[in-house]
Amino acid sequence: MPLIPPDTGFTPAASFERLLKIMDDLRENCPWDMKQTMESLRHLTIEETYELSDSILGCDMQEVKKELGDIMLHLVFYARIASETKEFDITDVLNGICDKLITRHPHIYSDTEVNNEDDVKRNWEKLKLKEGNKSVLGGVPASLPALVKASRIQEKARGIGFDWEHKNQVWEKVEEEMQEFRSEFNAEDNSAIDHEKAEGEFGDLLFSLINYARFININPENALEKTNRKFIKRFQYLEAKAQDSGKKLQDMTLAEMDVFWNEAKKL
Structure with a gap:
């Protein structure tokens, strides 16, 4: 089978077509690629996402580029598998996200006016509810790590205006939760504690700290x-x-x- 050389013009469209052609070749001729399913790829995709996260935190742009390529391959792979059962193909995927972005940005593609980032987020959440979401929090994946999930929950609640007004209010909540936790788990008291209740208070404390971090633009993760x-x-x-x-x-x-x-x- 002849190799597929890179496009000499280095256009995004030509490079993407090259990847699609290679994916077709692999799916039709490589024993490993032929066996893969969405389920078998799932854990590998999660691993690749964490590798991208590591390279971003390490400020290693060459690794970021490499990991983005790995993830792009996985996205194309899923679309190729779905096309074999006529569920959807890569064109449907790309048009779907384009349509969603246009719909969710009426301040760009329609006559809606916004003043700042918060207005954009509020409009985004309102549009999602109009599209059929039963809850603002419905889009938060259940399997997200708890720290990330807490951040996303708070961001989404903020998107519809459910939030503290000033950061000093949030800090007061942190201090309140700290005192409640201390009451349940006093380091100077060696008596037995209600572990379940202490665990709940500790969760409240973490949630309030994550909330404060959001107010001062710190990503807790x-x-x-x-x-x-x-x-x-x-x-x-x-x-x-x-x-x-x-x-x-x-x-x-x-x-x-x-x-x-x-x-x-x-x-």
Whole structure:
């Protein structure tokens, strides 16, 4: 089978057609690609999405480019599978998203007027309800990680005007939830606690912190992941220094480990 060379003009349309042709060849001739279903690809797509997220947080644009290509392949793959059962094809997918974007942006493609980003979001949610969504929150995937889901829930509620007016109100709510959690799980009290109730209060506290982060334009998922990476980097420094010293971490005191940990914090 002849190779499909890149288009010398490097146009988006020609490059996309090239990918579609390669996908057809793989689906018809490659034993692995021929066996795949939407279900078998699902977990791989999730993995590719996380790899894209890693490359974005790592500010590695070459990796971002590569991972975007991997995800694009998956999107084309799903459309190709659906076309085999006459459910839809890639043209239907592309026209569907184009039509939705036009409908959801009446301030661009019609005569609706908006003053700012918040107006755009409110219109978006109102249009979704007109299209048949029974709830503003209906579009939040049930399987989203809880931290991301909390952010999306709050953003969607804000989109129809259900939100705090000032960030100091949100911070007061954080302090209120902190006190309620402390009442259920006081670090100075060694008596047994109602674990289920304490868990509920802790969830309320996290939800309020995520809400405050939104008010000051901090993405909580990104913030926590950066802290995770920072901790990993420092801990691995600690492991390396312990090994250089001929020691095992489990045999070291906390005071000894703190020496290396404080060194790592200065790097």
